Amino acid sequence: MDIDWIIAGAVLALLAGLGLLAREAWRRHRLERRESQAIDLALIGPPVVVAPTPEDSSGVHWWQHAIPWLRALGERFESGRLGQALITPEDRLLLAQIHRNTPQGRAVFLGLRIALAALTPIPALLWFAPHNGFDLLLVVIGALAFGLIAPKLVLGVMASRLRKRVDDELPLLVDLLRLLQGVGFSVDQSMQMVGDRFREALPILARELREANVSYARGRTRQQSLHRLCEFDNDNMRGLVQIIVQVHEHGGAVQEPLRQFVDRMREQRKLYMKEQSGKLSVKMTVVMMLTLLPALMLVLSGPAIISLIDSMTKFRGH
Numbered sequence: 001m002d003i004d005w006i007i008a009g010a011v012l013a014l015l016a017g018l019g020l021l022a023r024e025a026w027r028r029h030r031l032e033r034r035e036s037q038a039i040d041l042a043l044i045g046p047p048v049v050v051a052p053t054p055e056d057s058s059g060v061h062w063w064q065h066a067i068p069w070l071r072a073l074g075e076r077f078e079s080g081r082l083g084q085a086l087i088t089p090e091d092r093l094l095l096a097q098i099h100r101n102t103p104q105g106r107a108v109f110l111g112l113r114i115a116l117a118a119l120t121p122i123p124a125l126l127w128f129a130p131h132n133g134f135d136l137l138l139v140v141i142g143a144l145a146f147g148l149i150a151p152k153l154v155l156g157v158m159a160s161r162l163r164k165r166v167d168d169e170l171p172l173l174v175d176l177l178r179l180l181q182g183v184g185f186s187v188d189q190s191m192q193m194v195g196d197r198f199r200e201a202l203p204i205l206a207r208e209l210r211e212a213n214v215s216y217a218r219g220r221t222r223q224q225s226l227h228r229l230c231e232f233d234n235d236n237m238r239g240l241v242q243i244i245v246q247v248h249e250h251g252g253a254v255q256e257p258l259r260q261f262v263d264r265m266r267e268q269r270k271l272y273m274k275e276q277s278g279k280l281s282v283k284m285t286v287v288m289m290l291t292l293l294p295a296l297m298l299v300l301s302g303p304a305i306i307s308l309i310d311s312m313t314k315f316r317g318h
Helices: 002-044 054-059 062-078 081-086 089-097 103-119 121-128 133-182 187-197 203-217 227-232 235-250 255-317
Strands: none
Touching: 002 062, 002 103, 062 081, 062 103, 081 103, 089 103, 089 133, 089 227, 103 121, 103 133, 121 133, 133 187, 133 203, 133 227, 133 235, 133 255, 187 203, 187 235, 203 227, 227 235, 235 255
16 A cells, blocks of 8 residues: 555656646746847847737637747757657658658657647546556556657658658659650759649649759759658659659650659559459458348248248147
8 A cells, every 4th residue: 555655656746747847848938038039129129019800819729829838848858868769760751751850840749749748647547537556657657658659640640641642643743744844844844844833733742842943943953852752651752753863964855764654653553453452352252241141141041941930830730
């Protein structure tokens, strides 16, 4: 019984320590913001304050107010061991895929994980209401693990959906590049045209090409500017980037390599669809066994069973 109380006291002390750390991080963030505002006021004068309209105030959500606090909390721990342990290279890759691998994006992601890990045990304790110290420890550990893992799971789902959309847009991108090459555009002109004029048809890839064109115009090489397209974990996208880089470096027409690339990509999609149809047929076999087969047996053997019951009834009557 004494050990249970000791464990409960240690857990409560841990939660109190996490709350104090969060409060101290928020206080430092407010202090730094006030100092920055004072410096800006001294340099450029007082800012013009515009009164918010009712439409502006109604359009602000609660999570928009929480983002600065989460960013301040993440910046407080990002440079330490906790930040290095909670933001792995895999997390950076997922953040890059959703276009959030920036200091602000990493800080918000880290702050969200820390905040959920610190706040989740409270409703978990109220919901499960553990009766002894061991149960209390299990609930707190489970809530902490959930708070740390849940943002990463959500991030993985978002990145997976984005990769799926990129894979769906890739054939149209290749066809557009072939079409523009056929009418006399160069590789750079084709990419510029796709990035500027096809935002509605290719919302993700057009944005990536637009940013790649801006990076290339600022002095980066074509391979460096297209590096983000290779972070989507798509072999066909890497192949397309390699073709564009090789043509840009060594010259030549890109229409024929793109035609061969499209043929190979379509063949891969056909094989993938055949594989998925084969898996679907196996799954449907199990579904038919569980649903259609009992009904079929009932229809086929039902009259025979009814006749057998009538015959047995007549036999007993005689």
